[in-house]
Amino acid sequence: MTDRRRALVTLGALAALAAVPLVAGVVNQPFYLDLFRRIMIFAIAAVSLDIILGYGGMVSLGHAAYLGIGAYAVAIPALHGIHSAWVQWPLAMALSGLAALVIGAISLRTSGVYFIMITLAFAQMLYYIGISIEPWGGDDGMRLAGRSRLGGPLDLGDPHVFYYVVLALLAVLLLVGERVVAARFGTVIRAVKSNEPRLRAIGVAPFRYKLAAFVLAGAVCGLAGALLANQTEYLTPSYMHWTRSGDIIVMVILGGMGTLVGPVLGAAAFLLLENVLSAWTVHWQVILGPLLVLVVLFARGGLWSLLPGGDGRG
Amino acid sequence: MAEPLLAVRGLRKRFGGLVATDGVDLDVAAGETLAIIGPNGAGKTTLIGQLSGDLRPDAGTITFAGADVTPLTAAARSHRGLARSFQITSIFRDFSTLDNVALAVQAHAGHSFRFWRAARAEPTLRDPARAILAQVGLEDRADVVAGTLAHGEQRQLEIAMALATRPRLLLLDEPVAGMGPDESQRMEQLLRGLRGHHTIVLVEHDMDVVFALADRISVLVYGRVLATGTPEAIRLNAEVRRAYLGEEIPA
Numbered sequence: 001m002t003d004r005r006r007a008l009v010t011l012g013a014l015a016a017l018a019a020v021p022l023v024a025g026v027v028n029q030p031f032y033l034d035l036f037r038r039i040m041i042f043a044i045a046a047v048s049l050d051i052i053l054g055y056g057g058m059v060s061l062g063h064a065a066y067l068g069i070g071a072y073a074v075a076i077p078a079l080h081g082i083h084s085a086w087v088q089w090p091l092a093m094a095l096s097g098l099a100a101l102v103i104g105a106i107s108l109r110t111s112g113v114y115f116i117m118i119t120l121a122f123a124q125m126l127y128y129i130g131i132s133i134e135p136w137g138g139d140d141g142m143r144l145a146g147r148s149r150l151g152g153p154l155d156l157g158d159p160h161v162f163y164y165v166v167l168a169l170l171a172v173l174l175l176v177g178e179r180v181v182a183a184r185f186g187t188v189i190r191a192v193k194s195n196e197p198r199l200r201a202i203g204v205a206p207f208r209y210k211l212a213a214f215v216l217a218g219a220v221c222g223l224a225g226a227l228l229a230n231q232t233e234y235l236t237p238s239y240m241h242w243t244r245s246g247d248i249i250v251m252v253i254l255g256g257m258g259t260l261v262g263p264v265l266g267a268a269a270f271l272l273l274e275n276v277l278s279a280w281t282v283h284w285q286v287i288l289g290p291l292l293v294l295v296v297l298f299a300r301g302g303l304w305s306l307l308p309g310g311d312g313r314g
Numbered sequence: 315m316a317e318p319l320l321a322v323r324g325l326r327k328r329f330g331g332l333v334a335t336d337g338v339d340l341d342v343a344a345g346e347t348l349a350i351i352g353p354n355g356a357g358k359t360t361l362i363g364q365l366s367g368d369l370r371p372d373a374g375t376i377t378f379a380g381a382d383v384t385p386l387t388a389a390a391r392s393h394r395g396l397a398r399s400f401q402i403t404s405i406f407r408d409f410s411t412l413d414n415v416a417l418a419v420q421a422h423a424g425h426s427f428r429f430w431r432a433a434r435a436e437p438t439l440r441d442p443a444r445a446i447l448a449q450v451g452l453e454d455r456a457d458v459v460a461g462t463l464a465h466g467e468q469r470q471l472e473i474a475m476a477l478a479t480r481p482r483l484l485l486l487d488e489p490v491a492g493m494g495p496d497e498s499q500r501m502e503q504l505l506r507g508l509r510g511h512h513t514i515v516l517v518e519h520d521m522d523v524v525f526a527l528a529d530r531i532s533v534l535v536y537g538r539v540l541a542t543g544t545p546e547a548i549r550l551n552a553e554v555r556r557a558y559l560g561e562e563i564p565a
Contacts, residue, residue, distance in 0.1 A: 184420055184428040184436075191417055194406040201366065201404070202479055203392030203421040212427065 005309045010178075010261040014171050021160055033159050034231075039271045040166045041227045046251040046263035047173055048220035052213050053249065054257035055181055057193030061116045062103065062123030063248050066096035066218045068130060068240030070225020075235035076136060078145040085148035085156075089226045096222025097215045099126070104214035108207060120242055130237030141236030148230055156230055166227055170264070173220060177260045180216075189213050190258075250288075254295055256304025265303045317380065319344040319513050320365070320483055325374035327360055327537075334360040335371065336537035342483065347514040349524045352534035353558065358517045359401050361534065362487045365515065366398040367391040379482065393422070395482030399472040399489060401517075407461030411452055414460050414471055415443035418478035443478060450474045450504055466497030473504060483513045490520045502526065525549070533557065 017040060024032035045067055052058040073092035082088070107118040131139045147156040156162040180186050188209045191199045199206055229235055238244070247270065255266020273291070277284035299306050318341040327335040334357040342348050350358050363369035365376060367388035376384045383391050406414050416439045420426060423438060433439060447453045450470045455463060460471060469489055476484055489505065490498045502523050508514065509527055518524050524531065525545045532542040535557045541548060548554055 179432070180429045182432040182434065183430055184426040184433045186429075187413075187417055187420065187433045188426045191406055191409070194408055195404060197368070198400075198404045198406060198475075199417075199421075200388045201368070201392065201398055201400075202418040202475055203389050204426070205387060205389040209426060 006178075006259065006261060009304070009307060010174055013261055013264055014167070014174070017167055017170075018164075021163055030159065033163055035271065035275060036268075037159075037163050037166050038231055039268045040163075040170050040264075041224050041231055042248070042251060042271060043264040043267040044166075044170055044173055044227070045221045045224035045248050046255065046267045047170075047177060047260055048217040048224065049248050050252050050257060050260060050263045051177065051181070051189070051220075052210075052217045053252055054259065054263070055186065055193065056189045056210060056213050058108070058210065058214065059116050059249075060107075060119040060214075060217075061242065061245050061249070062119035062121075063217070063221055064242070064244035065103070065123035065126045065240050066100060066221035067225040067228060067244065067248075068126060068237060069096045069099055070222035070227075071229035071235050071239050072130070072136065072225075073222065074148055074226045074229040075142070075144050078148075079136075079142075081145075083146055083149045085150045085226075088148050089223060092222040092226035093219040094222075096225065097219035100215045100218025101211070104211045104218075108210050108214060120245070123240055123245055124242055127237050127240040127242070130240055137235055137237075139237070141234055141238070144229055144233040144235060147233065148226070162230065169223065169227070174260055174264070181260070185209065185212070193258075250292060254292060254302055256302030259302075259304045262302050262304035269303060316343065318342055319379060320515070321377040322365070323375050323377070325361070325364060325376070326372045327357075327364060327369065328372060333537050335364065335374075338374070338534075338537070338539055340532060340539065340542075342513060342515055344482075344513050345510065346529040347509050347516060347527055349516045349518060349528035349531045350534055351518065351521070351524055351531060352540075356534040357537040358534055359487055360537075362398060362401075362485050362515070362517055366396060366485055368398075392479055392481075395480075396485065397476035397479045397481035397483070398485040399469075399476050399487055401487040401491060403465070403468045403472060405460050405468055405471055405475070407459075409460055410457050411460050411463065411467075411471055412440070412443055412447060412456040415446055415474050415478045416440055418475040419443050419446075422479050446474050446477050449477065449507075451500065464497075466493050466500065469493065469497075469501060470504065473508075477508075481512070483515065484508065486514060486516045486518075488517055488519060490518060490523050498523070 017036060020036045021033055024030055049063045052060060070092035073095050074088045077088050103122045107115055110118060154161055154165060188204060192206050192210055196206055228239065251266035251270045252263045254269055256262025273288055274284060277287050295302060301310060304310060320342040322338055322340040325335050325338040338361060352358055360369060364371045367386055375382055378394055378396060383394055419439045419442050420433065447456055450473055452467060452470055452474060455467060463471065473489060490501050493501060505527055528545055530542060531545055531548040533540040533548060533554050540557060541551050541554050
């Protein structure tokens with residue numbers, strides 16, 4: 001039941017996203033292309049966080065670190081004349097995955113609030129390192145020397161091409177994610193959240209599975225970071241700031257934890273709200289905050305559970 | 315007596331000033347059912363925890379199937395063939411009943427770094443899990459969310475998960491706890507079916523169940539083994555009767 005509903009919502013969301021450029025063209029608002037591309041990039045980051053937060057119950061407050069690492073992995077090679085996406089993007093994923101391996105190997109030995117604090121500390125450490133490296137833009141950041149080059153007809157300079165490349169990556173992520181969470185690996189990760197002592201008692205030492213999930217999530221978020229650098233054509237350490245990590249958590253919770261497609265909805269809702277509300281007031285978070293409280297109080301399953309067929313609780 | 319399956323020597327565990335396990339020696343022979351009884355606070359659950367690997371003893375050794383397992387984690391001991399059920403029901407509440415048992419099967423079917431094939435579509439996990447659910451009488455409840463099962467059914471599921479790891483020794487911590495008469499009768503029947511086929515260490519407060527099932531009984535008081543013997547010998551043991559002050563032990 002749930003699986004079918006999720007497949008339908010996922011397909012619906014992807015179809016809607018695929019239609020955005022057409023609609024933007026018809027109403028002559030190319031700005032929407034930009035906005036929804038940004039939404040999809042953050043959706044990739046939020047879906048990656050959902051794997052560890054929503055499925056595994058690991059509340060990482062440092063997920064934006066990988067966003068930043070991914071962005072640097074595009075900007076630094078570009079600075080040195082290496083523009084190929086086939087170099088930059090795998091590099092972004094590898095470096096983010098490596099960082100997640102180190103951070104996870106240490107932080108996963110703790111749990112609860114200590115885990116939150118350690119992941120936060122690592123991300124802030126990377127943030128301050130970013131600030132202090134002047135040749136790479138330091139505090140101010142720097143312009144991207146040029147967008148990643150995929151080769152052939154896939155020119156990311158074309159907003160439509162860039163849009164559909166991001167959409168394709170999001171679609172692949174949702175498909176692969178769906179398989180992973182239903183496979184043996186995902187079952188163990190869900191069991192970690194459900195009842196870790198029980199998992200040990202039946203003979204699973206969860207650490208290496210949690211670490212693997214942490215690395216996977218980090219690598220995928222690194223890819224989102226690589227896309228984000230292309231999106232903004234700018235590199236700034238603020239991608240790694242802890243408030244950004246908080247934003248991604250909000251997207252996951254708002255959309256519905258442990259649902260994969262939910263965080264896509266969450267990213268869309270968050271960034272659309274930001275867009276609409278910030279046009280009224282710079283203090284738009286004053287409105288977002290209470291909204292989030294309402295969602296947590298009355299729809300614990302997030303937007304996902306409010307869609308037709310949901311139970312309001314997820 | 316042949317080499318015991320489980321041999322405990324000089325086991326000690328203290329929590330601050332409280333000595334919960336105070337030099338426990340135990341032998342469990344393959345195939346037998348040993349019941350551990352004792353008043354509240356005697357250290358029964360602490361003892362089970364040390365046997366299963368959830369708690370680390372301060373001193374002493376635990377030998378299982380001829381190997382010293384004292385330094386091993388709970389997960390590692392599970393692979394040696396030790397399985398436990400918990401006094402306070404511990405299941406994957408948001409998983410279906412069948413998923414609970416299938417995961418226990420999966421835990422003993424190689425590593426879980428498999429990312430593509432749906433675990434629910436693997437007959438090598440589902441078929442054994444279904445068979446075990448039938449064994450404990452939960453086959454009709456396979457697709458129910460485990461957290462919504464009745465208390466007694468959750469206790470049955472506990473046993474099913476332990477069985478799914480194909481254990482050589484079952485550590486059962488108060489399987490009848492909190493059950494009504496019907497439920498506890500069903501559980502007793504289930505345990506009776508396991509008896510003889512499995513080696514069992516049973517901690518239980520329900521003396522009817524203990525005296526009906528145990529081959530031998532060890533009485534634990536203040537972390538020490540006061541006496542070990544056949545049910546008949548324990549029933550007649552003056553020291554045991556004093557420790558219980560006539561309470562519960564049927565004459």
